[in-house]
Structures are given as C-alpha cells and as structure tokens.
Amino acid sequence: MSVVKGLKCVNCGKEHSAGLIYNCQKCGDILSVEYDYEQLLRINTKAIFRRKQGLWKYKEFLPITDYSKVVSLDEGGTSLHKCNKLARRMGIEELYLKDETRNPTGSFKDRPASVAVSKALEFNAKTLVIASTGNAAASAAAYAAKAGTKCVVIIPERVPTSKISQILTYGALVVKVKGAFSNAYELARNASQKYGWCNVTTVMMSNPYQVEGDKTVSYEICEQMRWKVPDWIAIPIGAGPLLVGVWKGFVEFRKLGLIEKLPSMIGVQVESCEPIVKAFRDGKSIVEPWPLEPKTVAGGVADPLRGYTQDGSLTLKVIRESNGLAASVSDQEVLEAVMDLGRNEGVLAEPTGAVAVAGVKKLIEEGKIPRDEVVVCLVTGHGLKDMGPVANLFKDPPTIEPDVEALKTCLARALRGRTLSEGHFNKGGPWRH
C-alpha cells in the first residue's frame, strides 16, 4: 500500500500528480513527495520495525506503488557506531557515526539510487541518465545493472580513475564532459528531454524521488538510538539532498508520534567551495553559485551549485529551520578526520566521507556544540573509493629481510615517533598526535 498524494513545489506550493516530472511546472523550483499522513498514522509501525533491516523495510514511507519493480542490492541498514575513543579525542561525551560506507557500492548514494531506479522502472524507462562526480553514478550504474536497464553516465573531466573503473564494471556507458559539473548537469537534463531518458541525477531540481531514499537514514537512526533523538546530526553537503532528506525523515516520524523532538542539522562544506556556508554566515536566504573552480581532496562536496542554486537555498532553509549550523573545513582538517576515523574507530572513509567529522571537531573547539550534547556524524563514502589523497601522506613501508632482528631494528626506528605508526608518514605530514 502506497500513500503518496503527489508532488508539491517547495517554493510556490503548486501540486502535481506523482508522475515523471522533474521540477515545478509553474515556477521551476524543487518538488517534494507528499504523503497521506492520516493514512500513515493507521499503519502498524511495530510490524514494520520488526522487519529485517535495510531501506525497503520502510516501503510504506517510500514513493513506490508497484513493489514488483523494486530494485535492491540490500542498501541501507547501515551500522551506527558508538565512538568512545573519537569522542574523547574531540572532547565530547557522546558521539556516533552513521556508517554509510557499508552500502553495496560503498556510499550513501545507493539509497537514492534504489528508490530512483525503482521509480524509473515504474515509469517504464528503458534508459537512465545521470550527471555525477562519481559516487551517485556508481550507484545508478549498479542498480541499472541489477535491473537490466541501460545507464548513461555523464561525468566532469576530473573524477578519480578508481571511481570511473567502478562505474564501467557495472556496464554503464560513461562520457566525460569538458568543464565543471554544471556542464554535465545541463547535458543530462537536455539529453533526458531530447531522448526521453529518465534523469536520476541526485540534484533535488532533477529528480524529486531520490531524496526519499535519503530519508531512511533518519528512520534507522531513530530505531538504532531507541527513539532518543540525538541533539545534532552532521552531514557533508554539496547541494545537500542528503541533509534535506534526513531532516524530512525526522519530521515525518515526529508527525507520526514516533519521536518527540527534532535534531539540529549541521551542514559541512570545504573552504574552497562553501556557497551554503557563506549564505548561512552572511544571513542570506538565497544561496549564490560559487564563482571559483573548487580544488579539494573532498571532490564529492565541492559543488558550485551553478544551474541549481535552489538546492542550496532549500538546504540552507532546513539548516535554519532546525536551529542548525553550517561550517567549512580545510583539506588538512579533512585528512586529519580520515586518520582519526581509521586509527580510533577502524572506519575507513574517503575524504568526502570524513567532512562531517572534521566539521564537528571544529564546532566543538569553537564552543558551538556543547560538550554534553549527543552528536551523530554521517560517514558518507568508503575510503577505498578514493585512496589517492590519503596514500600520498604515507611513506612506502620499509622492506626488510625475513629476520626477527631486522624486524626489531625496523620497529625501533618507527617507534621513535610518538605513536607506533608515526614512522610511516611523509615528513611534514599534516597532523600531530
């Protein structure tokens, strides 16, 4: 049973039926899926929560009407790690990681992909198109492979090779486009219009259904924390669909009486591309496109928003509505967060995936997050997706003869550093322990 009422414009409020529409036909802004909450209130949620973990356990809250069309690789149902060591290191009492690295293709993008590709099949789409800087394309390609649907992937020139190989192995057709991401974004829109391909780009202006996948993150957090909502949820943001989706999930669960309060949302960007943070700081309500070409180790959040600043403005609105915060971090802080996650918690994040952790560390130091409040950081992508920037920090390990004495000498040398593995770092490595 689906209880979707339709699509509603977040700007002008115009209502549309839940068809293959990408944005508001009146004002062009973002559409949001509306549900019949009266009907949802009558659902036996206890039965839902007893189901096996994973995104589709919440199918009644997702915009699918024909469940036979669902394409799943067992996305979602990811771990929530209580991180005592990292909490101590940051000087905070209670810190959790929502570990989205555990999704099938290694990033949270499998959630929106599972919903968007399933919905595309409902619309009888034969070919999907997506513009992406890497992770969303890998997800779309994987779900298209599982579904047996064609997938055209349009990426900007500078995407890490490991991500491209991943997309190609799923059998998608990959084309690189000159210039910034906005070029890829525009081309996907145009090709979708011209050839009737279903556009599954994870920009809110491009597809109103994918955000519904993102919101299952908050459903899971509610369950995993036994309905005690954390004070803060920190998320790496480019355009911010994940943050908007996660917020929507909490709002819905409060509407249904499942939780009593809402968290404050923290959006974290990188200093070299911080359009949403800038608008937040300047007290603006409209986000301006970022004028520069971003250069950062965290490519997944470096989004200048050219062509869809509406996404940024909606994300900003949600942050404010939630009494949240926006912050940006340097590349060095991001790489420190990657190392903090690995060494203290055994969690391997790609640089983009560690951006929220870096932001929370900074906000605690600045006194903006009280030390006795509960924080959940989303770790959005697996380190194996982009080991380049981290690999650069390390020296090649020493090669020795297979001999205990040689091992002892080698260890003694390494142990001259303050920690066991300090000896591994290139001189001038970016942190002190």
Next chain:
Amino acid sequence: MSVVKGLKCVNCGKEHSAGLIYNCQKCGDILSVEYDYEQLLRINTKAIFRRKQGLWKYKEFLPITDYSKVVSLDEGGTSLHKCNKLARRMGIEELYLKDETRNPTGSFKDRPASVAVSKALEFNAKTLVIASTGNAAASAAAYAAKAGTKCVVIIPERVPTSKISQILTYGALVVKVKGAFSNAYELARNASQKYGWCNVTTVMMSNPYQVEGDKTVSYEICEQMRWKVPDWIAIPIGAGPLLVGVWKGFVEFRKLGLIEKLPSMIGVQVESCEPIVKAFRDGKSIVEPWPLEPKTVAGGVADPLRGYTQDGSLTLKVIRESNGLAASVSDQEVLEAVMDLGRNEGVLAEPTGAVAVAGVKKLIEEGKIPRDEVVVCLVTGHGLKDMGPVANLFKDPPTIEPDVEALKTCLARALRGRTLSEGHFNKGGPWRH
C-alpha cells in the same frame, strides 16, 4: 554462556585447553575448537535467530568466554543475492551470491579478525602480529584500531598499494618482507614467539580461533535460505580456512538438528598456483607446496602453502568428505567473472573475490555441476580493494563538449559494439558478449 570444551588436534586427536596455543603440542598439526554439543542442544536457538543480523548474534557458537572483550565493527550479516541473470548466463536454474564484500573493511576476513582479536584481548595481548597478503591485515588492523591494541603487519613485497594505504590508515605498523608470503609467515611466527605478540595470521596452523569466525557464513546461509541447504557452496581458496570454517558451520547445524543435509564444497584456485586442486586431481591426500612463484590477478588465493601444507591437506580432506570438487581457473576467466558480476548483478568483486564464480561457470560447462542443482558462490572481497587489473581492461572514456549532438555521436560510436558499453574496452579485451 560459552560451551567451549577445548582444542583438539585434527591429526593426532590430542586435546588441549582453550588457551593461547597456536598448534598441536604433540604433532604440530592444526587445532580445532571443540564445543559441548550436549549443552548447545539445550540452547533456545529460536531466540538466537530473532536477534539482529551479524556475526555476534551467534555468540553462543563462538569461542569467547568474556563477552565484554568482544571487538565488533558489525561484521557479517551479509547479503545473499538471488542472481537470475547470472544464472541464465551460466545455464543453471538457481544461483546465489553470498556477498562478503559487504563487511566493514570490504572482505570476509573481518569475520575471523573479529573473533581472533576478541580472543586476543581475552588473553590480555597488548600487541598483535599478522602475516598477510592484504585483506586479513586490513581486517586485523581495523579491529586492533577499534580495540586500541597495537598491530604489526608483515606483508610480502608485492601487495597492491591501495591495500597498504588501507592498512596504514587503520594505524598499524607495516613492514614488507623480501621474497614470498612464506617468509612473512615465518617471521610473524618467530616474532610472536620471541616478543609474546598474539599471532592472528589467518592460516589454520597459526591460530585455531579465527576459523570460528568463518563458520558464521554458513549459519547465515542456512537462515537466509530458510533452512533449505544448497547443493553446492563454491569458495575461492588459498590455504582454505574459509572453506574449512564454512563446512564446520554446516556440520554443527546438522548436529543440532537445524538442517537435514550437508552441501558439497567446491574449492577454486587459479591455474598459476593450484596445490590443492592438483592433489585433488591426482588422488593424493597430502598437499605438496607449490614450487613456483605465482603470478596472477587474484593474489589473495595465490598461496604456495610453503611452511603450512597441513592447511591445504585439511581443506582437501573437507572437500572430499563433502563429495565436493576442486577446480582452477585462468586469469582471463577470473576477469570475465568480475565483469559478469558487475554487469549482471551490480556486484563489484576484486579479482580474488570472483574466483568462485569463475570456477562454477567452468564446472557447469564441464557437466560436473548438474544444471538443476542449487549453487551458492562466495564473493569474498570488494572490487574497490583492487581495481588495477580491471581498470587495465578499459579505455579512458571519451571526453566531449557539453552538447547533446556530441553526446549522440559519441554514443553511436560506442553502440557499434554489440552491447552498450563494449565500446569502452581496450582492443583485444578478454571476452565476447
């Protein structure tokens, strides 16, 4: 409640108490953990199966006595995918993948690591040592990080850089050793003896506890297939602890009356290093060390067994006992299997992880697996761990202007191949579709 009776030698039968012992103190062979099955029979297994999925739901069947020492990153509880398209492609009716890529560090080795590191903490070990070709070291390093224990990793010279960076990010001390894996293996043994470090090398001759982690794979398969045991379980094998562990799990569940039959075990190696397959083919019961230095895209199974052929002989014994099969595949067949998994099922395997799929394909073609029998293939490691060999197959995607016409021209060129993405392959790519 733990029901461990002790450790028993698989060769001479000598019994030992379940302490920090690595192999039989009488004959030097492999030790196996023995349980009090009378007591296990009295356990309320229904309550166990209702628990949240993951390795530690089966804690009563694992050799831990102090549960406060358990180190977990939510390993196990991995997906079982029913693969209709791949089954059709292989000409078989029912095929499943047990998707071990979904473990925290990206391989099944997180299961033995979680058990071995927890057990090491029970023994109050302050430093762990492991010899590994990559994946087991990444797992040990991650669990050591979570536990706050030191970890010394000894690897042979030729391990992919991405795997080394992963291990270093978890904060382990990594040393490369000249020569083959056996050198690293011996050095870990010697260092363990000399310095009192706990050896968590995942060779059965090195640590009797880690195999217990592997056996949870079969517990999960039993639950996921609703207690209908498949006819065949295919597993990539080097020394074979995973195969031995999985078999042990099925045998235990039959002892407890939870399942009625046992599967036949298939061990798959690569042609350039097939000591167990050779002994199987030659009708021998003792596996000989492989004389050559293996060169293959599937480094994780290329194990010459020098110094611990007992592991190979036990694996061989299990294969025979189960009325199973042993087969080896070429590098080309392995890479074809990687592509088959990606394109048909949206599952990204590293070459080593796809070895079982390649073997099953071959055995079906040879008529050794009847087409109406049910097969489960273990996919042991995530593709992102080792994208090099697959990346080499692809041409760099074409770069175009951001223009619908340019996209059309480019697609038309690619589509001249027989499938959408054929245009991506280097000339002389290894397969035909």
